C-alpha cells in the first residue's frame with residue numbers, strides 16, 4: 127500500500143492522496159485578475175489527480191504583488207475572475223480534488239519586472255510602487271528601498287490577509303496557505319537579515335514573529351474550523367545571520383499553537399547571492415526536523431521528482447505530504463505515472479483511458495527514456 131497514495135486529513139478536509147501541486151506564480155494576471163492562462167493552467171493541474179492543488183502566491187493587496195502580472199484577491203473583480211477559473215477547473219477535476227490558495231504580500235520584493243522581462247526592480251517608466259518591509263533595507267543594492275512598516279501598515283496588511291481569506295472561503299477554496307517564506311513581507315519580519323527594528327516587532331525572535339503571528343491569528347479566526355490553514359516557512363536562510371532550523375521549529379510550533387494545520391518547509395529568497403546546495407530532496411532534512419520537533423503536519427518540497435523518492439520521504443517520516451513544482455509543470459500527469467510506478471490505483475478521466483500506459487502498449491515507445 128503506497129503511503130503517497132494514502133489519504134490525509136487536514137482540519138475538516140480529506141485529501142485523497144499526499145501529492146500537492148506547489149504554488150507557482152504565473153505572472154499572467156491582469157490587475158490581479160485571473161486570465162485564460164489561469165483557466166488552462168488550473169484545469170490541467172486539477173486534472174492531474176493531486177490530492178491538493180495550491181493556487182499561486184496571490185496578493186492580498188494591490189501593492190502586495192511581486193509584479194504587475196501577479197494574481198491578487200483584493201477586489202470583487204479579482205474574486206469573480208478566480209471564481210470563473212475555479213468553477214471550470216472543478217468541473218473537470220477528479221471528484222474529491224481539494225483546492226488551496228497561497229495568500230501573500232511581496233514586501234520588499236514587490237515592484238519587480240516579470241521574470242521574462244528581466245526580474246529587476248521596475249524602472250521609473252514601468253509604473254513602480256513604493257514597497258514596504260520590516261525595515262528600510264532593500265533586497266539588494268539595485269532594488270527599491272522599502273519603507274519600514276508603520277503600525278497602520280501592519281493593520282492594513284493584516285486586515286487584507288483576513289479579507290482575502292474570506293474571499294477564498296467564498297470561492298469554495300478548502301485550504302488557505304499564508305506565505306511566510308521566500309523573502310516576502312512576513313519573512314522580512316521573521317528574518318534578522320531584513321528586520322532591524324528596535325520596537326516590539328524586531329530584535330528577539332519572539333519580537334520578529336509577533337507580526338506574522340498576528341496575521342496568522344487573525345486569518346485563523348476568520349476561517350471556519352473545517353478549512354485547512356497552513357503556512358510556507360523557511361527552514362533556513364542559508365546565512366548565519368538569518369533563520370536557522372531552531373527558529374523554523376519555533377515558528378512552526380507557534381503556528382501550531384495558533385491552530386494551524388500544516389506547514390510547508392522551503393528555504394532561501396531573503397538575500398541575493400546565496401550558496402544553496404540544491405539537489406534532489408534538498409529541503410527534506412529541514413522538513414523532517416520541523417515535523418519531529420514541532421509535531422505539526424509537514425509538507426516537503428524541493429526537487430522531488432521521482433515517485434519512489436516521494437514515497438520514501440513519507441515512509442521515512444521526513445514529511446506527511448510532498449509538494450511538486452517544476453515536475454508537474456513539465457508533466458501535469460505526474461500523479462498518474464507515480465501511481466503506476468507505485469502500484470496504486472488512480473482515477474484517470476474516462477476520455478483519456480485509452481492513452482493511459484497500462485491500457486496502451488505503445489506507451490513505452492512514446493515516452494522518452496530517462497537519462
Ligand SMILES: Cc1cc2nc3c(=O)[nH]c(=O)nc-3n(C[C@H](O)[C@H](O)[C@H](O)COP(=O)(O)O)c2cc1C
Pocket residue numbers: 148149150151152182183228305308358392427428429430449450451452453
Ligand atoms: C514557475 C514557478 C513559480 C513559483 N511560484 C511560487 C509561488 O507562487 N509561491 C511559492 O511559495 N513558491 C513558488 N515557487 C517555488 C515552488 O513552489 C517550489 O517550492 C520550488 O519550485 C521547488 O520545488 P520543485 O523542485 O518541485 O520545483 C515557484 C516555482 C516555480 C518554478
